[in-house]
Amino acid sequence: DIQMTQSPSTLSASVGDRVTITCRASQSINSWLAWYQQKPGKAPNLLIYKASSLESGVPSRFSGSGSGTEFTLTISSLQPDDFATYYCQQFNTYPYSFGQGTKLEIK
Amino acid sequence: EVQLVESGGGLVQPGRSLRLSCEASGFTFDEYAMHWVRQAPGKGLECVSSISWNSGGIGYADSVKGRFTISRDNAKNSLYLQMNSLRVEDTALYYCAKDLGSGGYGADVWGQGTKVTVSS
Numbered sequence: 428d429i430q431m432t433q434s435p436s437t438l439s440a441s442v443g444d445r446v447t448i449t450c451r452a453s454q455s456i457n458s459w460l461a462w463y464q465q466k467p468g469k470a471p472n473l474l475i476y477k478a479s480s481l482e483s484g485v486p487s488r489f490s491g492s493g494s495g496t497e498f499t500l501t502i503s504s505l506q507p508d509d510f511a512t513y514y515c516q517q518f519n520t521y522p523y524s525f526g527q528g529t530k531l532e533i534k
Numbered sequence: 535e536v537q538l539v540e541s542g543g544g545l546v547q548p549g550r551s552l553r554l555s556c557e558a559s560g561f562t563f564d565e566y567a568m569h570w571v572r573q574a575p576g577k578g579l580e581c582v583s584s585i586s587w588n589s590g591g592i593g594y595a596d597s598v599k600g601r602f603t604i605s606r607d608n609a610k611n612s613l614y615l616q617m618n619s620l621r622v623e624d625t626a627l628y629y630c631a632k633d634l635g636s637g638g639y640g641a642d643v644w645g646q647g648t649k650v651t652v653s654s
Binding site: 428459461463465470471473475476477482514516518520521522523524525526527528 | 569571578579580581583584591592593594631634637639640641642644645646647
């Protein structure tokens with residue numbers, strides 16, 4: 428199975444900061460990667476699919492890049508609503524595994 | 535309105551079985567892949583199982599392979615997860631999720647989840 432590793436596990440940042448979260452796959456997944464945001468007590472919300480395609484309705488401050496084994500999610504200017512946990516998920520090979528999550532906290 | 539409603543969760547003893555259901559509405563169910571994703575209390579997300587639009591592609595996490603079976607009935611707009619030989623570590627909130635496409639791209643619609651507790 429493909430292992431997905433996110434870094435960092437926790438990230439402290441301030442409103443207005445530019446932040447980047449990294450996701451690495453144990454083998455090439457081409458561009459078959461999605462990013463989600465999850466807030467406590469809520470289902471995940473899809474942000475990015477196919478590594479860099481922005482899901483409809485998601486603010487343009489979110490962007491994704493990468494291919495092969497290394498991917499990044501960037502938030503260009505953090506807003507108060509962005510403090511949450513973020514997950515990557517690969518869709519190259521069953522089972523469609525998730526990263527362990529990155530918790531974005533207010534500094 | 536696009537909607538997914540899970541049911542079938544509950545408290546069950548180790549070794550017993552449970553069948554989860556997910557009823558879909560507001561979209562053409564037979565055009566999309568579907569997923570079951572679980573989240574244990576305080577933990578991350580785990581994709582338990584996925585099924586393509588026509589059931590031609592099916593995958594399972596290693597943790598449930600041989601014990602869980604995913605299926606769908608496109609005529610009834612429904613997704614199922616048959617869970618056998620349940621273990622304490624299967625305790626989690628189980629989400630049904632719709633994919634963006636017929637295979638796997640990303641889960642764009644999620645249900646509210648159904649809670650499964652495995653305990654003696």
